Amino acid sequence: MKTSFKYLLALTFIVCMAFTNKDRFDGKPADIKWKMGVALYSFNQHSLDKALTMAAESGVKSVEGFSFYNLGPDFKNKDMGNLDAEGVTLLKKKLKDSGLTMNSMYVGDANNAAEWKRYFEMGRQLGLKYLVCEPKKEQLGTIDSLAGIYKIKVAIHQHVKGTSEYWHPEMVLEAIKGHKNIGACADLGHWVRSGLDPVTCLEILKGHIIGVHLKDVNTEGNDVDLGTGAINFPGVIKELKKQQFSGTINSECEHNMKDNLKDVKQALDYFNSMAAKN
Secondary structure, three states: OHHHHHHHHHHHHHHHHHHHHHOOOOOOOOOOOOEEEEEHHHHOOOOHHHHHHHHHHOOOOEEEEEOOOEOOHHHOOOEHHHOOHHHHHHHHHHHHHOOOEEEEEEEOOOOOHHHHHHHHHHHHHHOOOEEEEOOOHHHHHHHHHHHHHHOOEEEEOOOOEOOEOOOOHHHHHHHHOOOOOEEEEEEHHHHHHOOOOHHHHHHHOOOOEEEEEEOEEOOOOOEEOOOOOOOOHHHHHHHHHHOOOOOEEEEOOOOOOOOOHHHHHHHHHHHHHHHHHO
């Protein structure tokens, strides 16, 4: 009888400690599988070397590139989307030397199947998990096929209403029907600029979200420090947790762009802190 009581007491203690530790915040989001990164577009007014240094200093381990980023003399002044094999090798070295990986790239200019294939080839060499883009609807079949061949997903981005045919999440759902390798890149700020509620948009895209662009904007649509604008971040975090989202959340700060490392750090710290509480 005494043995059974001691066993029960020990078991009760272990269960209590498990629940206590579950909610403890040690500087990282609790019970979350998603990854935090930085969109290099945040640092587009700096050289690649400076941008990678800033990204590493923000504390992340991954970045999102963008195809129209001019990489400077080391790359013969080519844009990221136009690198040859030698340029890709150099980019991989610079990423490795900075302690970073590139999980995704925003593709702003692919007009035919050959150009899309080139991006997927580059993506395979760089180890990309997905491409972010707003492709023409007639290209979706080709892109879906290439994504399956190269094992690189496609995340449809949604610029503001009036500039994108994918500005509303329902439009994304309609476009990706029948395309198993295509999902969505949830841009929280552009949704607000389009008069939409980010939490509702996330709900609509449940099961199809591949990546997230993390930013905050005010009611006028201007980019501001995270937590000071119009976005309900506790609601956003709860919805992502509810969906068991396991992709990458890339901080994309578009204000104070000549000196915005502190803004990127603030965004990451704020989001991680809120994620630990909600």
